[in-house]
Amino acid sequence: MADHSSRPRRSPTRLAVRRERRIIKLRFVRRWGAARIAAHLRLARSTVEAVLRRYRMPLLRHLDQATGLPVRRTPPRRYEHDAPGDLIHVDIKKLGRIPEGGGHRKLGRTIGNRHNKKHRPGYAYLHHAVDDHSRLAYSEILTDERKETAAQFWDRATAFFQGHGITVRRVMTDNGSCYRSKVFAESLGVEIKHKKTRPYRPQTNGKVERFNRTLASEWAYAEFYSSETARTATYDDWLHHYNHHRAHSGIGGLTPIERLHVHNLPGSYS
Incomplete structure (x- = not known):
């Protein structure tokens, strides 16, 4: 029928x-x-x-205000650099710490706010470096966004990418004071070109912005965590999953590590 x-x-x-x-x-x-x-x-x-x-x-x-007809909007331009290391997106994500007992996202605002007032957990600062071509990500949870902290993070990120056979040629950051500092410029050295995003246009650094959204939905707020310590303890495992096991629609369903294999780069792939 x-x-x-x-x-x-x-x-x-x-x-x-x-x-x-x-x-x-x-x-x-x-x-x-x-x-x-x-x-x-x-x-x-x-x-x-x-x-x-x-x-x-x-x-x-x-609508076009002159004619009343729909305006044909230009689809967003998507770009991707040809090889790993051509561009590394660097950013800092400010994330509210979870108070002891849990936060409002899982327990509701009444209980969560009570825990916040009692413990005043403050913020964690997640420093990221994401390869534009492969989406391979290096990230650390740190206590601040000072210029010295950002520079030291980049030193460790550089070692991480070198360990995967990636030579960094360009870095893109926003216009935050830590990235405009002399100490950060010194950590980049003379061989790495530093590009900055357009003011008030975070989408210019789109790959790391997408990483932040994935991190929020699949790790930071994905489960109930009874404390910030409990959440932080799971971060390295989640990051390993992101790099080695999570398929990425933007790179044809491959994982970041698999995308590196396409270029036959040396390194340890576990």
């Missing part, structure tokens, strides 16, 4: 087609929002919004 539509044959409360067309005309001609159209026609705003959705009307911000 063929499936039948669940839509009712009649919709007594639905607006007449003439009024629906009036709503659409006001949208195109006047470029009005749902609230203003509703006030003008003496209709409920929810009714106008339902009509606009049913006719698949684009949002006002997607």
